[in-house]
Amino acid sequence: MNPVITIVGRPNVGKSTLFNRLTRSRDALVADFSGLTRDRHYGKGRIGERPFICVDTGGFEPVAKTGIVAEMAKQTKQAVAESDIVIFLVDGRLGMAPQDRVIADFLRKTGRPIILAVNKTEGMQAGVVTADFHEMGLGEPFPISSAHGDGVRGLIDDALDSL
Numbered sequence: 001m002n003p004v005i006t007i008v009g010r011p012n013v014g015k016s017t018l019f020n021r022l023t024r025s026r027d028a029l030v031a032d033f034s035g036l037t038r039d040r041h042y043g044k045g046r047i048g049e050r051p052f053i054c055v056d057t058g059g060f061e062p063v064a065k066t067g068i069v070a071e072m073a074k075q076t077k078q079a080v081a082e083s084d085i086v087i088f089l090v091d092g093r094l095g096m097a098p099q100d101r102v103i104a105d106f107l108r109k110t111g112r113p114i115i116l117a118v119n120k121t122e123g124m125q126a127g128v129v130t131a132d133f134h135e136m137g138l139g140e141p142f143p144i145s146s147a148h149g150d151g152v153r154g155l156i157d158d159a160l161d162s163l
C-alpha cells in the first residue's frame, strides 16, 4: 500500500484546505484502502511520481470526554495509529495556541514520525513565522500556505523522503 500521510491539528488551521490541495480531483474510493478504518476522509495524492494516501481529520479536542468532540478525538487517534507519517498543522497567523501543546504531547507519545507545518504563511517571512513553534521540539517547522500552495510540495517531498 502507498504511504499514509495524516493531517492533524486543532480546528480551523487549514487541514481540509491542505487535504483538498493534495488530493484534488483524486477522490478516493473507500474500497481502495483495505486495512484502514473506513469512516474517515481519505484521498489519493501524488507528488511527481510518488503516490501517497492522505487522511484529513476533523479537529482535535483531547480533553473532551463526551459527545461528538470526544468521538472526533478518538477518530483522530485511530487515524494517527494507522499513519506512516503525521503532518501536525498549526496556524502561523495566530501563533502558538495552548491546544497546540496538548496535541504535540499526544503526538509525541504515539511514536509516529511528525512533521510540523506552519500554515497560512503566505506573504510572511519564514524565520519570523516559525520562531514561535521551535519550542515544541518537533524539529524545524515547515512554513506553508495551503490556500496558495507555497511550500506544500517541499513538505510532502520531505515527508516521503523521511520514510
Ligand code: GDP
Residues within 6 Å of the ligand: 009, 010, 011, 012, 013, 014, 015, 016, 017, 018, 059, 119, 120, 121, 122, 144, 145, 146, 147, 148
Ligand atoms: P480545518 O478546520 O483545519 O480543516 O481548516 P479549513 O481548511 O477548513 O480552513 C479554515 C480557514 O482557514 C478557512 O477560512 C480557510 O480558507 C483558511 N485557510 C486555510 N489555509 C489557509 C492559508 O494557507 N492561508 C490563509 N490565509 N488562510 C487559509
Ligand code: MG
Residues within 6 Å of the ligand: 015, 016, 017, 057, 058, 059
Ligand atoms: Mg476540516
